[in-house]
Amino acid sequence: MINDLLAWVLKRRLVRLEQVRTQPLQLQEQLLRHLLQSARSTAWGREYGYAEGLSAAEFARRVPVSSYEQLYPRIEQVLRGEADVLWPGRVQWFAKSSGTTNARSKYIPVTREALEDGHYRAGRDMVALATTLYPDAGVLRGKTLALGGSLGPNPFRPDDAASHMGDVSAVIMHNLPGWAQSRRTPPLELALLGEWEEKLERMARHVLHENVVNLAGVPTWMILLLRRVSELAGGRPIPEVWPNLRLFMHGAVAFGPYRELFRQLIPDERMRYLEIYNASEGYLAFQDQPDSSDLLLLLDHGIYYEFIPTAEQDREQPRTLTLGEVEIGPSYALVISTTAGLWRYHLGDTVRFTSLAPYRIRISGRTKHFLNAFGEEVVVENAEAAVAAAARATGALVRDFTAAPIYFDGAAGSRGGHQWLVEFAQPPADAAHFTAVLDAELRQLNSDYDAKRHRDLALQPPLLTVAPAGTFEGWLARRGKLGGQHKVPRLSNSRELLDELLQLSSGRT
Template structure:
């Protein structure tokens, strides 16, 4: 019965989605004016003359691009219990995330924005069901690897990790299938929690697992250590993996090795600020941008980001294959808020994207500005050629080496090392040159020398994250840096 209903619902929802997909530009124009009108009597709305805004052009003049530091004075007022500051009344929740300059960040989730987080996650599964004609997984057990659902409270507003907040809203028809138990999910220490999940789930009929790739891999590794079996043997009916948070591609080969069989993967793009996109086609990596889910989008060409006169493009003005910084205005009270991510459009009908990296996560010793998408593609191509496997990696510039020219230092934890390390290193450098012409020019002009690899011990990245108090939870290791803070922290874990 569940399978039949899920297939019927998938067709119904897909027809509903098609209505806004074909009218995306008008939906976005209308949404912006609705958001501004709703918040015109808030403190932020009054401070920025929302009453005078009648177009996107008016909006860009009234509201500059904001980062967390810009919005923090308003958020602090909300945390003190004040109403009508960024959005009417007070938020239902604060999603607590780790910040770089501000310590913890508190991202508001309103009663208006929360349903879209839930709806988007549901629709990603329904789209998969429609595309694959497979809904059998709804009858088995589903594991959600997420943050603790135990929430704090401050002046009547509950707060916690986004995944912990969303755990309170798993639909009733999935509650009996959901794992781990509430008690296990509430364990605060990540390694202890994963061990408990292994014990609780290893004999169950698992059909779906959801989480960010590093969490899933840690779970799979512990399962395999515990049983001595491939994951496909432990869970013969596992049909679907749902991931988000980081690009899945660098983890794919290692994931497949653990699984020992083919399992479908859906990639999603959830953020504390809103659920941005999900994979709507089987076998393709780009994601459908959700343009009627309470978020108005602006896109700034990366090379202009941070400039006072930077172009702020609405959805109807974007182009293919251009790297954009993503700016959000949401129905939770974030106004022209830079989330720090960069994307490229792969399709304009419908609007589909790939995430290319982070504004602040890049490696640029001499202006080459190497981004995540480029290094991930380079590494993927090199691994395929040399039949190696990587668990995790990080890149930092070495600007002041003991001798010789500066270079990019790659910290790599290999699951399977290549037979010829020197050839592997040379191929990897060549692949980066192929991906980034500025890097090629610097190597060719003898400004930089080819990359060097530092080998990280088994489980070294997890040990580093644990030493920083950032193992599990919502923490993700930045793949690229423009300084050596992480590189210096990794030194004890080099082979």
């Protein structure tokens, strides 16, 4: 009975999803009007004249594009319990994500509207889509194994037991309606545990005996859980443990490096994979075609979009394009306004359009170089600060460096990691100590990196490779980039650059 009712609800979402494809500009215009009308009496809305019924062009002219750091004074007011600052009412839930230059973590408000109109609506759409794309997968005939983070009290309101912060996945799970809780596993008391080692062990033991038909989560952590489940099952492959498993809905990191490993872990030709593009700030897009990695941009899910062309990205107040002005091909930096009260917020991601009818995208990167192969989100500022701290602690002088991922190799017990290629003007007295300080500083600076490094569960300690003198200069010389402001990128999510540098190097570990 409940499956029939759920199927009916999901079919209704498919009708709305078709409007996302066929009426994109109308949906975005309606959403902007709704956002402005809803926030007209907030402090922000009064400051920027939302009561006047701004057009999209006037909204873009009047309201500044803001980074997290620029918006933080208002967010801090919300964190401390002030009402009607960025969005109507008092916000009780906050998503904690990786830090910025000025802070170890970001705190993103999660309003009831952001949950209902964004994350939950998109989740229903994703399930509805999966039942349509893969009708034989039995998406509704078992449970979804959902991996999430943990929750804690809001440190800005130590006396308010009703206010919490944590990973956005944990915020979503905790607030799911009862019918949705019954469709997922493990139970909340396990799913929201903060101690990762205990959590993975207890989760694996619990879900071992469930009828798991779907997986949902970050590939990095899912690999660790699946390996442990197989071990507890006496080495049996996952399709024997869960014979009805057919679908993995994944996000947060690029799936390409993990695809073959999942094929090894789940050797079943009936297994399907769908990509999700969500963040602490909202649910932005998902894969709506089984044979294409393009992602359908979600246009009635609480996010109004603007796009910064490449030529504008370094300007203090860049010119933005509306959805109707974008083109196929170029990369654009995303600017979003949301039902969580993020106004013309520079998300930091870049996308490029692969289709305009409907609007489909691919994630093209970040506005800065970064390392995010495992959900650690290490940015250049983190890397430079950590290398500087390691150099100070060991008496070293660093000439240049770059870092790239070490991906899972498929062997039992293998873990991901980072390889750092460093060229020293003066080497450290103790290379092992240099590496240890580098690691410790990154953990201090970046909460997501720290979580992945906890007890070496997902990330092994950094691997330091010393480059001979002239390695980086030689690489630049080959490309005619000596002099000026040319330099080797500090971080990359691909090993292409690092492997090329290693070919020039007779480095030693």
